[in-house]
Amino acid sequence: MKELKTYYLLLSLLIYIPTYAQNYNKQFDHLKVEDGLSDATVGSILQDDKGFMWFGTFKGLNRYDGYQINRYVYDMGGNKGPNDNMISSLIQDSDGYIWVGYFNNGISRFNPKLEVFEHFTGGNTKDHLIQTGSINCLFEDKEQKLWIGTEKGVAVVQKNRKSSIKYVLSDHKNSINGEQVYDIVEDKWNRIWLATNNRKLSVYNKNTLQFSEVEYTDLPLDDLEDNEKKNLCIYNDTLLYVCSNSGGLAEYNLLSGKYTTYVEEENGPSSNNIRDILQVGNKLWLANDGGGLDIFDVTTKQFENISNSKVDHQSLSSNVIWSLYKDNQENVWLGCYLQGVDKYDPRKNFFSTIGNDPCNTTSLPNKPVLSIYTDSKKQLWIGTDWGGLHRQKKNTNNQFDHFNIDGTITDNMVYDVVKCITEDKYGNLLVGTYSEGLRIYQNDRRTYKQIKRSIKSDGLPSNHIWAMITDKFGMTWMATLGGGVVQYDADTQTCKALDINYQNLSQHHIYHVYEDSQSNIWFSTDGGVIYYNRSENKWHTDLLSTLIKDNHNISYVKSVYEDKLKQIWLATASGLVKYMPESNQFTLIDEDDGIPQLPLYNIIPDNLGNLILIGKNYISKLSLSDEKIVSFHIPNNSFNYNSAAKNDRGEIMVGGTEGITIFNPILLEENKHLPPVYITGFDLFNIPQLPHDSTSVLKKSVSETEEIVLDYDQSVINFDYCGLNFTETDRNQYAYMLEGFDSKWNFVNNRRRATYTNLDPGKYTFKVMASNNHGKWNKEGTSIDVIINGPYWYSNWFRAAVLLLFILMFYVLHRIRMMNVKKKFALERIQADREQIMIQNDTLEKELDQTKSELTNITISHLHKNQSLQQIKSKLEKMSVTFGSTEKRKIKNLVREIDKESENHTYWDEFEHEFNKSHNNFLERFKHEYPDLSKRELRICAYLRMDLDNQEIATLMNISIRTVETSRYRIRKKIGLEQRKSLSKMINRY
Structure with missing residues (x-):
């Protein structure tokens, strides 16, 4: 099968492509100002290394990604846009920079990474890359040097882009031969060809570093304008083509040096004013300034002209074309004057349209095409919606004879709806109509007959005849809308409605009739598919009933086809149903499998057995070997069901609202380009x-x-x-x-x-x-x-700080807890100690009280004793007055003994001990504080601390009150106590 498919493909390409090229106009997509272009005049085009398209206009630079346009417009004094709006040329160098040449203001280098421009102006110094601000062309050679053609020679910018060599017209032999340089190319022999405003080309040999001149045309080209704005193109390394303002197209053989000139007047291009030239395949495309697009076949030396059509919106936008460019997907872009950009897509130009031309009365009417039929004489018949019946004229593409209802040719509009066309077994033309029944044209349409539904006749159940075929046995089957299946007898020219056990009324609405290889007749209805099994002589009306229960859209069947493997294919509103009769199995292929649009309207095979599926706006090819689907969107037509046919060249014709779309299905190839x-x-x-x-x-x-x-x-x-x-x-x-x-x-x-x-x-x-x-x-x-980035509290340093703070807080809390524990323990210890101290204090207080009590007792006892002794002493002294000397002496001795007893040192030692004990070592502390105090004075201070008065102190010390007072005075002086302050209070506070 693979070898057979390849054979058919090659055979079709060899036989068919020339016919296709002659019959069908090329179609173009348009990109205009309303689509985002900054200006409608496009003089230069470039595709960058990523695949974006760049258009240089008269109002800035545009980048296009297939959807939208980013505009870079003049940015005075800045680097966000070009340095001028009038762009003459574009190129991307090997480093990825895009160079933008201007008509009047030098050149700029665009950095795609930073999206900024660097500007260079013209000048004669070494610091200037270019010698003038008027740029005509840009070219990068094999050594990655940038050649800049200007109005004053050429500047060759070195690979480092920091310096340049400038070549200008001069008397020196080794110089270019013209002031202006318009185009530059390089051949495989290391020669740079420069198109100057000289009659001859200038050639720079990089091997010898020498310039020379080369003649390329046999035209005189005496006028200066004839020599200006030449463009160059090297074809397959061997032929150099030159075009100019008025010089037509010149072909120069790089091997032999021979040349030929093609001009408009001698079956040459449509215009001698050619603005650009481009190799596309084995042909040259020529952009004419006023003559549209010429395509030159290098092999046959023939020109084909493509021009603007006012009635075809897919034709060229303008006949004034200024620039050409071929991208890496083989699309050709055309920059037009005042009309934006046109794009020729070879993958969309598989399709062409035969439709209405208001300037041509022999074209199809501006009505939808409902039926297409090629009769036994290879004549193409077209049925239209309210436009009548038409026959294509021999050896023409879009010229038709228009037929009246009675079969005569007319120039007037015929308001008739022709739904289907076929021939009966005698070659009579049968035309099924909407509301007007069946029309029969006999003897080359010289005899006309019409069959319509009649109340008195049961022959034709409906005047809406939607489809017809004449089978292998000569029987004509008709499908009606609402009347079911009808047979037409060519011998009697009568119709008969068949009595079929339809499952529902929807099966009376029939859209398509098909005969398979077993001569079974299939009918596509709104209630599924019904078919007549000829070998069984039996009707089947429930083939799809099981599928319809699960998916009601399968009931809407519009077309049936049997492939070479005896599989039945059904075009439905839910997808493509494949029925295998031997196993009674069904498979549904829908949008998930690659069908682009539902419902499907038609199925028709190509010459290799693949299925061509027709939707409303899509044509798809299903490969029978792997059931892979490739689909194509047809934006300029909206197709009708039961309106597809194949001619003897293998072309498929599909009728729609805008006429007939015609194509060769073998050329329908999958787009394998993986989009970056x-x-x-x-x-x-x-x-x-x-x-x-x-x-x-x-x-x-x-x-x-x-x-x-x-x-x-x-x-x-x-x-x-x-x-x-x-x-x-x-x-x-x-x-x-x-x-x-x-x-x-x-x-x-x-x-x-x-x-x-x-x-x-x-x-x-x-x-x-x-x-x-x-x-x-x-x-x-x-x-x-x-x-x-997270907030600062998400940062590592913050997390580390929080962790440290947590650890610190844990440590502090732990320390506080430990301190609290210790404090509690200490408090408990203190409380215990306090209790112990309180107990001790109580004991001490008791002891102190006891001591004070003992001290008091000692003091009182000693006071009483001294008082008693003083009384005895006083009595003895009174008695001694009356005694003699001997007795006086004895009494005096006795008094002396009494004084000794009053000054009992044992008493004082005991008193001092008990006093210090009960008064916190008062005497020692007071002695330490006031060392000048005598022992008597300290003793008086101790008595004052016990709140004793002078009399009691004097009695205890066996001294006079006067002596006590004197001693107190001295004590005050020694301790520095002010006069107005109380000595007793001071001692008690100490």
């Missing part, structure tokens, strides 16, 4: 973060950033992303996840923004992947790390 994925924007609190903004968290472009660091309170973040696939961009699919937060991928269809809020501090990785329009996923995608 980039993060294109980062918002913080919905504010875009730009690297040149001082408040931004980004230091370079987000697409170049590996890590973003945020604070914990920067809680709302957005990521914008895109996959660079410029084919059916709106069908690109995306999936993203935030690793560390999301547990699985978020598949979000074509949505290109992810939002996260209130993320916890930590490290995350944002990942995104994308698929192209055919579901081919770039699973590697791209990623960026996001670090959210």
Whole structure:
């Protein structure tokens, strides 16, 4: 099967492609100012190393990702935009910098990483990279030197981009041959070719470091304007093509030196004024200034012109084209004057449209196409909605004869709805209509007959005939809307409604009729599928009943087809149902399996046996070998059911609201380009973060950033992303996840923004992947790390401080607890000691009281004794007056003995001991404080402490009161006691 498929593919390509190229116009997508372009005139185009498209306009620089345009406009004196709005040329060098040349203000170097511009102005000094501010072209050679073509020669900027060599027109032999340089290319022999304003080309040989001139055309080109703005293109290393303002196209053979010129007047290009040239495959595309697009076949030397059509919105936007560029997906971009950018996508140009041309009366009417039929004479018939019947004229594409109801050709509009077309077994044309029954055209449409439903006849149950076929046995089967199945007899030209045991009224609404390889007849209805088994001569109306119970949408069947493996395929509102009669098994293929749109309307095979599935706006190819589906969006037509056919070249035609879409299904290839994925924007609190903004968290472009660091309170973040696939961009699919937060991928269809809020501090990785329009996923995608710093209380130093503080607090609390324990213990000890002291104090007090009592007793006893002795002494002294000397002497001795007794030292020692004991060593402390006091004075102080008066003190000491007073006076002096203060109180307080 694989070898057979390859054979058919090669055969189809060899036979079919030239016809296809001749018959169908190329289709273009348009990008205009309303889509975001800063200006409608685009003079230069570039694709950078990431895949973004750049457009240089007359109002700044534009970057395009397939969805939206970022504009960089003139930033006077700044580095956020170009240094001028009038952009002449663009190039990206090997270091990734984008160089922007201006018509009038020098050149700028754009740093994609930092998104800033560095500007260079023209001048004649060595410090200037360029000698003038008017830039015409940019080119980087194999040694990565940058050649800048200007209005005053060429500047060759060295690889380090710090210096340049300038070549200008001069009398010196080794110089360029013109003032202005408009284009530069390099051949494989190390030669640089420069298109100057001289009639001849200037060539610089890098091996010999010499300039020379080369003739490239046989035209005189005497006028200066004829020589200006030449463009160069080297084709397959051997042919150099040159185009200019008025010189047409010149072909110069780099090997032989021979040249040929193609001009408009001699079957050449559509215009001699060619602005740009580009190799696309084995052809050259020529951008004409007023003549549209020319495609030159290098092999056949033939030109094909493509121009703007006012009635075809997919044609060129303008016939004035200034620039051409081919991207890495083989798309061709065309910069137009005043009309923006056109894009030619070879993957979308499998399809072309045959439709209404208001300027051509022989084109199809501006009505939906409902039916397509090729008769036995290879004539194509088209039935339209309220536009009648039409036949394609021989050897034409969009020219038709229009038929009246009676079969005659007319130039007028025929308000008739033709739903289906076929032939009976005699070759008569049968036309099924809406509300007007069946029309029969015999003998090459010279005889006309109409069959309509009649109250008196039961032949035609409904005038709404939706589908017809004539089977292998010559029987014509008709499907009606509301009337069920009808047979048409060509011999009698009569209709007969068949009596079938329909399951429900929905089976009376039939849309399609099909005959399989066993001559069984299948009918697609609103109540499932019914079929007539010819070998059994039996009708089956419940084939899908089990499936319909589980999924009612399967009951809406619009088409049936049997493949070469004898499998039956049903197009339903729920998907594609595969029925295998031998095993009586069913398989449903739906949107999860790759069908882009439901319901399905038609199934038709290509020449290799693959199934072509028709939806409302999609055409899909299902490979029978692996059941893989590749689908294509058709934005310029909305298809109808039962309106598809295949011609003898293998092309499939599908009718819709805008006419017929025609294509070769063998050319429908899967887009295998894996779109590179980039993060294109980062918002913080919905504010875009730009690297040149001082408040931004980004230091370079987000697409170049590996890590973003945020604070914990920067809680709302957005990521914008895109996959660079410029084919059916709106069908690109995306999936993203935030690793560390999301547990699985978020598949979000074509949505290109992810939002996260209130993320916890930590490290995350944002990942995104994308698929192209055919579901081919770039699973590697791209990623960026996001670090959210915690508040200071999340930091390690803070945690360490808290830990230390906790330890300290634990230690302090432990210490306090231990101190409390100790304090409690000490208090308990103190309390115990206090109790002990109290006991001791009580004991001491008792002892003291006892001592004081004993002291008092001793003192009183001694006082009484002295008082008694004083009384005895006084009596003896009175008695001695009357005694003689001898007796007086004896009495005097007795008195002396009494005085000795009064001064009893034993008494004082005992008194002193007891006194110190009961008065806290008063005498020792007082003696220590006042060492000048005599023993008598200390004794008087002790008596004063006991609150004794002078008389008692005198009695105890056996002295006079006068002596006591004198002693007290002396004591006051010795202790420095003021006169007004009491000695007794002072002693008592001591």
